[in-house]
Amino acid sequence: MSGGSRRRPTSFDVAERAGVSQPTVSRALSGSPAIAEATRRKVIEAAEALGYFVDERAARLRRGSTGTLAVVVICREGDSAASINPxxxxxxGSVCVAASERGFETLVSFQASPEAFFGHYQEQGRADGLVVIGTTTNAPAWEHFRALDSEGRRVAYWGSPHDELDWVRSDNHAAGRLAVEHLLAAGYRRPCFLGALNTPQVQFTERYEGYAEAMRAAGLEPCLAPTVNAATREEEGRRAARRLIERGEDIDAVFAACDAMALGALEAFAAADVTVPRDMGVIGFDDLVAGRFSRPPLTTIAPDPAEAGAALVEAVLDDSDAMARRRVPVSLIVRDSTLRAG
Amino acid sequence: MSGGSRRRPTSFDVAERAGVSQPTVSRALSGSPAIAEATRRKVIEAAEALGYFVDERAARLRRGSTGTLAVVVICREGDSAASINPxxxxxxGSVCVAASERGFETLVSFQASPEAFFGHYQEQGRADGLVVIGTTTNAPAWEHFRALDSEGRRVAYWGSPHDELDWVRSDNHAAGRLAVEHLLAAGYRRPCFLGALNTPQVQFTERYEGYAEAMRAAGLEPCLAPTVNAATREEEGRRAARRLIERGEDIDAVFAACDAMALGALEAFAAADVTVPRDMGVIGFDDLVAGRFSRPPLTTIAPDPAEAGAALVEAVLDDSDAMARRRVPVSLIVRDSTLRAG
DNA sequence: CTTATATCTGCGAACGTTCACAATCCGCGC
DNA sequence: GCGCGGATTGTGAACGTTCGCAGATATAAG
Structure with missing residues (x-):
């Protein structure tokens, strides 16, 4: 209030105070190697005394970079931002945070058709890179991708089923192994995988592979309870579990490819008087909040969104020529649904 | 690939093609009134032919604006970005989208102590405005706020308990009314409010007020089942519900201030053999995914994050001098927990 | 003591836009 | 017929930084 708002200090002000030229200030603060350590200290001190910060707009303009990361979340046609997967x-959120930590701003968009988005940003050139969250089977989208990529624009994908591109995924093989090992340690003898393979959801397939591998390592035959398409994942899980019971399969535990299916399965088991966890162990993947409130509470494998976001941002911003393909660790969260009472 | 990447066209290119001077291009495209309609058309045509877009960096630098919106999410000390309320x-997400739609980028941060954030952005001046999500009772934070505000920087708050600032909240009074009206229509006779009043959570208090008003309008006396502090909201709900049963209060329905409490209450009722919805109706607020999977599925009042985000952005960006205080509509979602079978 | 070399710093320009101001054109009234 | 105001457009500068290049200083070698 009193005194009004002072003008923001510029690099000229810092230069004057430090007794050097203005470009020297820039060099000192941007970490250029061609600067004497003594000068740098002087400049830094002056900058701090004045409360100086580099004006990113000017820096980016001159540098030719945007300092911006575009993020597109793929959702179903007509979906609002509110209805996507938690x-x-x-x-x-964690992508935004990771970007901010590296001084990048984010331009976020929810899109049913990623290609519109790609085209737009490609032309407008408003972002240095693009992070795509979600899975699409949309072929034109992949074309736009390659176009972006060949222009030197960086793109990273969460869970991409397309092998030409950079991606980040959960360590789904580890998830499968963790699930099997936990179930066996808890006293179950024949865990079965619940989910569909060979769908665009590569991550489900990978979880199965991890599961199968661990089963064989324990001298057991993998077994699969395939789901069929339904309006919701819960419904898929419900149906698959029901079928399992009807056919009287010899199994005593279920590893569902995602929590939504696991929750559906829990309902089906309850309806058929199969008591979880006594008669049947159930474990999922995702660590949905819902799993904390189901009855019984759901054991699950938790992905790590914070790590995943950081990895995605890193994949986009670090311009190593090598393709970035990272696995993000997962962790086991034990709740009642696999606690076979002694 | 072939031909390499062409340089991005500038306003000079457009000017040359349209046969006007460069600043005229700027005027034509920025909607300045001091321009002949014929000229504007000529310019726009040339711009489209060349695929020209204004370089936001340069525009912002010259204009003195940042084109950036800072968003801070207040979380508890040590919490990662992943563990906050869904x-x-x-x-x-919807704030980011709404900002993007208005051409603003977002700088997102998760902070336990908002004051650090405020100070940072205040000095660095990297954002035109600030959106704060979350509730804090931290007094220093409010000081920083006022400071920002008096510097002409715009700030908007989700659910602020501080009356000097712009805020956006759910229409909590309507929520209370909706809950009561629904419960009465469903055949319940004496619904009770479950939650604590006079806490920093103004929104809870407002929901109670709406509830009480609707009760009186129906000729009923409001009733309150106060919660006490516990590690989690579920636990608060569980305890409050247990006490309600022990004391044998004459009630047949509960409106919980949030879904987490409602879910806790559901557990307590089940444990005490009070059958929901037959003996007791339960309704919450938040529309957590968890409510879809609880047993029975939870009737709830759903806030509208998309609308809320848009309103927050509007409050920050529209510089009317009048304080922006907006109520975002809520809607009733009926599930089994209030479906008293006939 | 001089020259070559490496290390550091200053100078000027450039990035692409918007803004203040001056210049031009037009029609109209005296 | 000349000047004058309003509507448009052009001119020049400025926003605050980074970059290329030349100049300066110090250090080492001949």
Missing amino acids: FAYALL | FAYALL
Whole structure:
């Protein structure tokens, strides 16, 4: 209030105070090697005394970079931003945070058709890179991708089923192994995988592979309870579990490819008087909040959205020529649904 | 690939093609009134032919604006970005989207102590405005706020308990009314409010007020089942519900201030053999995914994160001098927990 | 003591826009 | 017929930084 708002200090002000030229200030603060250590200290001191910060707008203009990361979240046609998967939201949030930590701003968009988005940003050139969250089977989208990529624009994908591109995924093989090892340690003898393979959801397939591997390592035959398409994932899980019971399969535990299916399965088991965890162990993947409130509470493998977001940002911003393909560690969260009472 | 990447066209290129001077291009495209309609058309045509877009960096530098919106999500000390309330995430996402739609980028941060953030952005001046998501009782934070505000920097708050500032909240009074009206229509006779009043959570208090008003309008006496502090909201709900049963209060329905409490209450009722919805109706607020999977599925009042995000951005960016205080509509979602079978 | 070399710093320009101001054109009234 | 105001457009500068290049200083070698 009193005194009014002072003008923001510029590099000229710092230069004057430090007794050097203005470009020297720039060099000192941007970490250029061609600067004497003594000068740098002097400049830094002056900058701090004045409360100086580099004006990113000017720096970016001159440098030719945008300092901006575009993020597109793929959602179904007509979906509002509110109705997407909670994990995608958490991922979005952590991408934004990771970008901010590296001094990048984010331009976020929810899109049913990624290609529109790609075209737009490609032309407008408003972002240095693009992070895509979600899975699409949309072929034109992949074309736009390659176009972006060949222009030197960086793109990273969460869970991409397309092998030409940079991606980041959960360590789904480890998830499968963790699930099997936990179930066996808890006293179950024949865990079965619940989920569909060979769908665009590569991550599900990978979880199965981890599961199968661990089963064989324990001298057991993998077994699969395939799901069929339904309106919701819960419904898929419900149906698959019901079928399992009807056919009287010889299994005593289920590893569902995602929590939503696991929750559906829990309902089906309850309806058929199969008591979880006594008669049947159930474990999922995703660590949905819902799993904390189901009855019984759901054991699950938790992905790490914070790590995943950081990895995505890193994949986009670090311009190593090598393709970035990172696995983000997962962790086991034990709740009642696999606690076979002694 | 072939031909390499062409240089991005500038306003000089457009000017040359349209046969006007460069600043005229700027005027034509920025909607300045001091321009002949014929000229504007000529310029726009040339711009489209060349695929020209204004370089935001240069425009912002010259204009003195940042084109950036800072968003801070307040979380508890040590919390990672991943562990915050799902609604806050949804809100964050929709704020980012709403900002992007208005051509603003977002700088997102998760902070336990908002004052650090305020100070940082205040000095660095990297954002035109600030959106704060979350509730804090931290007094120093409010000081920083006022400072920002008096410097002409715009700030908007989700659910602020501080009356000097712009805020956006759910229409909590309507929520209370909706809950009561629904419960009465469903055949319950004496619904009770479950939650604590006079806490920093103004929104809870407002929901109670709406509830009480609707009760009186129906000729009923409001009733309150106060919660006490516990590690989690579920636990608060569980305890409050247990006490309600022990004391044998004459009630047949509960409106919980949030879904987490409602879910806790559901557990307590189940443990005490009070059958929901037959003996007791339960309704919450938040529309957590968890409510879809609880047993029975939870009737709830759903806030609208998309609308809320848009309103927050509007409050920050529209520089009317009048304080922006907006109520975002809520909607009733009926599930089994209030479906008293006939 | 001089020259070559490496290390550091200053100078000027450039990035692409918007803004203040001056210049031009037009029609109209005296 | 000349000047004058309003509507448009052009001119020049400025926003605050980074970059290329030349100049300066110090250190080492001949």
